[in-house]
Amino acid sequence: MPPSSWTALPAPEVPTLLDISQLSIDDLLQLALVLRECENDGSCMEEVAQSMVRRLFECLTSGDGIPACALVRLYVTQRFGDLDAGLQRLALETAPDDLRQDVTDSTRCFTLLASAGTEPTWNDRTLSVGHQAIPLVSEELIERLPMVARLLRDLGIEAASVVSPEPGSHIQRHHRRYDVFHVEDATTSPAVPAKEFVREHGIKSAVGLGGVLPSGELYCVLLFSKVTLQDRVVELLGPLAVTMKAGIVPHTFNVYAP
Numbered sequence: 001m002p003p004s005s006w007t008a009l010p011a012p013e014v015p016t017l018l019d020i021s022q023l024s025i026d027d028l029l030q031l032a033l034v035l036r037e038c039e040n041d042g043s044c045m046e047e048v049a050q051s052m053v054r055r056l057f058e059c060l061t062s063g064d065g066i067p068a069c070a071l072v073r074l075y076v077t078q079r080f081g082d083l084d085a086g087l088q089r090l091a092l093e094t095a096p097d098d099l100r101q102d103v104t105d106s107t108r109c110f111t112l113l114a115s116a117g118t119e120p121t122w123n124d125r126t127l128s129v130g131h132q133a134i135p136l137v138s139e140e141l142i143e144r145l146p147m148v149a150r151l152l153r154d155l156g157i158e159a160a161s162v163v164s165p166e167p168g169s170h171i172q173r174h175h176r177r178y179d180v181f182h183v184e185d186a187t188t189s190p191a192v193p194a195k196e197f198v199r200e201h202g203i204k205s206a207v208g209l210g211g212v213l214p215s216g217e218l219y220c221v222l223l224f225s226k227v228t229l230q231d232r233v234v235e236l237l238g239p240l241a242v243t244m245k246a247g248i249v250p251h252t253f254n255v256y257a258p
Contacts, residue, residue, distance in 0.1 A: 045251035081105025181208030
């Protein structure tokens, strides 16, 4: 029993829709509480992650109640050998022909765990084409993937540690807090290379929040916003990475739904 002086906080409800361009600290505190409640929405990392990206997609709006983000996704790195046969096949199909033979059980793959967006197919990770499992075979390959390369740099992640084949090796990062991947103008930046996607869905800015899990693996939430996001807003969003980390860490060894 808790001490008599302890009073349980009421479970937070979904907040009033938040205008992403006008976010305040109070808004972010409220949204953080909602994301923490997502821990109760599943029995594995995939289910909790899906609940969190759905809440982000629904709560962050362009001010008129319409979702500000066309797409929100959560990725984690996983060893190729830990993926199921279907994801292994997709990872090999994604790898460049000249590097496919270098994929081993210890190769880390940037793996899509949860997705929410304006297109029906964006709400089921298994329907993603070409983005479900991306093997990070070498630093050279990472440089061929401009968004991944920029993401790692902005999050303070050492690319060499991501591709390290040593058993039990952990991804290393610089000791900074709330590192954020931020592309203010996605229409011109090479860090968002999918220009057809950007034009068709009116993407203005891209933001990535993430870090390293206690297991040593990388996690990252990507938001593709139809509203231009300036530094002030992105700095407020940064601490949500810690909240989302707290939600998925309890399921480190139970990633996928049966």
